Amino acid sequence: MLQGGQPFTIDTDGDQNEVITPANAFMKLVGEVKYLQEEVVSTRG
Secondary structure (H helix, E strand, C coil), X not given: CCCCCCCEEEECXXXXXXXXXXXXXXXXXXXXXXXXXXXXXXXXX
């Protein structure tokens, strides 16, 4: 399941590090995909 997995650190812009779990990364990706789908639909309209 998505609840498991080792947390890992990603480097973001600047000097900040963000610790994120695989589940959080997946949910962030889902949010990005939904946003991009909405952008595509709005440009077609």
